[in-house]
Amino acid sequence: MTGSARRRTDDSRYGERVPLVAAAVCPHPPLLVPEVAGSAAPELDGLRASCDVAVRRLLAVDPDTVVLLGTGPVTGLIDSPATGSLQPWGVDLDVPLVPGQPDRGAVLPLSLTIGAWLLSRHDARAHDARAHDARMSVTAVQVAADAGPAELAALADEVGATGDRVALLVLGDGSACRGEKAPGYDDPRASAYDKGVATALAEADLDALLGLDPVVSAELKAAGRAPWQVLAGAARAAGGGWRGELLHDSAPYGVAYFVASWERM
Numbered sequence: 001m002t003g004s005a006r007r008r009t010d011d012s013r014y015g016e017r018v019p020l021v022a023a024a025v026c027p028h029p030p031l032l033v034p035e036v037a038g039s040a041a042p043e044l045d046g047l048r049a050s051c052d053v054a055v056r057r058l059l060a061v062d063p064d065t066v067v068l069l070g071t072g073p074v075t076g077l078i079d080s081p082a083t084g085s086l087q088p089w090g091v092d093l094d095v096p097l098v099p100g101q102p103d104r105g106a107v108l109p110l111s112l113t114i115g116a117w118l119l120s121r122h123d124a125r126a127h128d129a130r131a132h133d134a135r136m137s138v139t140a141v142q143v144a145a146d147a148g149p150a151e152l153a154a155l156a157d158e159v160g161a162t163g164d165r166v167a168l169l170v171l172g173d174g175s176a177c178r179g180e181k182a183p184g185y186d187d188p189r190a191s192a193y194d195k196g197v198a199t200a201l202a203e204a205d206l207d208a209l210l211g212l213d214p215v216v217s218a219e220l221k222a223a224g225r226a227p228w229q230v231l232a233g234a235a236r237a238a239g240g241g242w243r244g245e246l247l248h249d250s251a252p253y254g255v256a257y258f259v260a261s262w263e264r265m
Contacts, residue, residue, distance in 0.1 A: 014233065016124070016145070016249065019165055019166050019237060019238065020159075020166050020167075020168065020234050020237075020238040021063060021163050021165050021166065021167055021195070021261055021264060022057070022058055022061040022063065022167045022168075022261075022262060023058070023062050023167065023168040023169075023231055023234075023261075023262040024054035024055055024057065024058040024072065024116070024169050024259075024260070024261055025054070025170045025172065025201055025228070025231070025258060025259060025260040025261075025262075026051045026054060026114075026118060026170070026171055026255035026259050027047070027114075027168065027171070027172065027173045027174075027224075027255075027258065027259070028110060028111040028114035028171040028172070028173060029044075029068060029114070029173065029253075029257065030052070030086060030089040030110065030114070031043075032044060032047065032048060032114055032117070032118070033089075033091070033114070033117055034092055035074065035086070036086055036089045036090065036091050036093075036130075037113060037168075038051070039047075041055050042067035043252060044252070045208075046186075046248065046250075047248055047250065047252075047257055047259070049119050049261055050124070050247040050248035050259040051248075051261075052118075052121060053120070053247055053261070054247055054259050054260065054261045055056050055118055055119060055122055055169065058123060058169060058261070058262045059122055059167075061066065061082065061165070061167060061188050061263070062136075062165070063130075063136060063149060063165045063166060063167035063256025064136060064137070064164050064165045064166070064170075065083040065136065065137045065138070065139055065141075065165070065166050065167070065169050066136065066137075066138050066139070066166075066169055067138075067139045067141055067166060067167070067168050067169070068097075068113025068116060068119070068138065068139070068141065068169050068171065069141045069142075069143065069146040069159060069168055069170045069171065069229060069230060069231070070109065070110075070114075070115055070142060070143070070170070070171035070172060070224050071109065071111050071142065071143060071145050071167065071171075071172065071224075071226060071229055071259050072108065072109035072111045072112065072142025072144065072145070072243075073101060073142070074110065074142065074143065075142055075143045075144045075151055075155060076141070076142065076155075076173055077104070077139065077140070077141050077146050077158075077185050078097075078106050078108065078112070078141065078142060079106060080097055080101065080105065080106075080138070080139070080140070080171040080265075081096065081097060081098065081101035081102060081103055081105030081106070082096075082097040082101075082104075082105045082106040082107065082108050082112075082140055083095065083096050083097065083099075083101075083104040083105060083106075083107065083108060084107070084108035084109070084110070084112060084114075084116055084117075085113070086108075086113065086115025088093075089249070091195075095108070095116045095117045095120065096112050096116065096136050097112075097116050097138060097140055098165065099120060101113065107138060108144070108156065109142055111142070111171040111172070111223070111227075112140045112142060112171065114169045114171060115140075115169050116138075116140075117152045119138065119169065123203045133142075134179075135223045141155065141159055143160075143226045143227055144226065145218070145223065145226055146214070146218070147226075148154055148214070152226060152229050152230050152233060152242045153156075153233055154232075155230050155233075156229075156232075156234040156236075156237055157233075157234075157237055159230065159234050166188075168198055168231055168234065168245055170224075170227045170228065170230075170231045171224075171227060172222075172223055172224020172225070172226075172227040172228055173222065173223045173255050173256065173257060174194045174197055174224060174251070174255065174256025174257065174258055175187070175189075175190040175193050175194050175220035175221060175222045175224050175255070175256050175258070176220070176221035176222070176223075176254060176255045176256075177189075177190040177220050177221060177254070178190050178191065178194070178251040178254045178256060179251075179254045181254055182251075182253070182254020182255065183221065183252075183253075183254060183255065183258075184220065184221040187219070187220055189216065189219075189220060190220050190256075193216065193217075193220055193222065194206065194241070194249075194251070194258075195214075197212070197224070197228070197255075197256070197258065198249045198258055199220075200230045200259065201228075201244055201258055201260035202244050202245065202246035202248055203244055203260050204235070204242035204243060204244030206232040206235055206236050206242075207242075208234045209228045209229055209231070209232035210223050210229055210233065210236075212227075212228065213230060222256075224258075231262075235262070238264075240264055240265065241264070241265035242262050242263070242264060242265060243262065243263050243264075243265050244260055244261070244262050245260060245261050245262075246258065246260050247260060
């Protein structure tokens with residue numbers, strides 16, 4: 001891996017206790033952005049509101065670092081500055097990872113573009129991590145959709161090495177096979193798969209998330225599988241108990257969208 005995406009290096013705190021204090025799980029459909037959705041924007045008002053609740057709760061724990069975690073072409077940290085674009089979805093809108101960053105920098109994948117957009121809707125008071133007066137920094141981490149257990153486990157340790165109090169904003173959709181008009185057409189396994197994910201997110205069930213089958217997940221086009229498993233690994237590495245709450249569960253366009261909030265017990 002080269003350029004803006006880099007894998008774990010020897011100076012990361014691999015193997016140490018991960019200072020994860022909270023997590024939020026949101027989906028990343030471009031239609032979440034009203035400018036993209038156009039006249040259909042009201043259809044996802046409930047989903048947006050749930051995402052806003054999850055992000056507000058995440059910021060309420062006063063983290064030193066918020067890590068945006070979602071799928072991308074490779075696995076690794078995306079160095080700031082970085083910018084996502086919604087031009088591929090018909091809207092000339094750039095979404096910077098950090099408001100006021102000096103230039104466009106690296107390219108954010110869709111998942112992290114939506115994550116940065118969700119975060120921008122709140123007064124995160126985010127600054128570049130290198131600034132001396134930074135109250136909170138924002139970091140972006142992408143994970144390849146086909147990442148295996150060893151890669152996911154290493155990344156789970158790495159995401160917590162970015163600050164003393166780390167909060168994860170995890171971006172991922174469920175299956176895309178909920179009906180004949182779904183992007184992946186209809187698959188009878190999809191409903192049961194999504195029900196299992198929803199229950200795991202609601203109960204902060206780490207074993208259930210870590211046990212998601214990567215082959216079945218890929219067949220059902222569940223983009224959240226790898227990020228959810230990194231979340232579960234990071235929560236396990238942090239130790240202690242976790243409390244989950246499922247804030248939203250729907251599949252309006254044949255794609256499952258979940259919103260959840262996790263906090264330490």
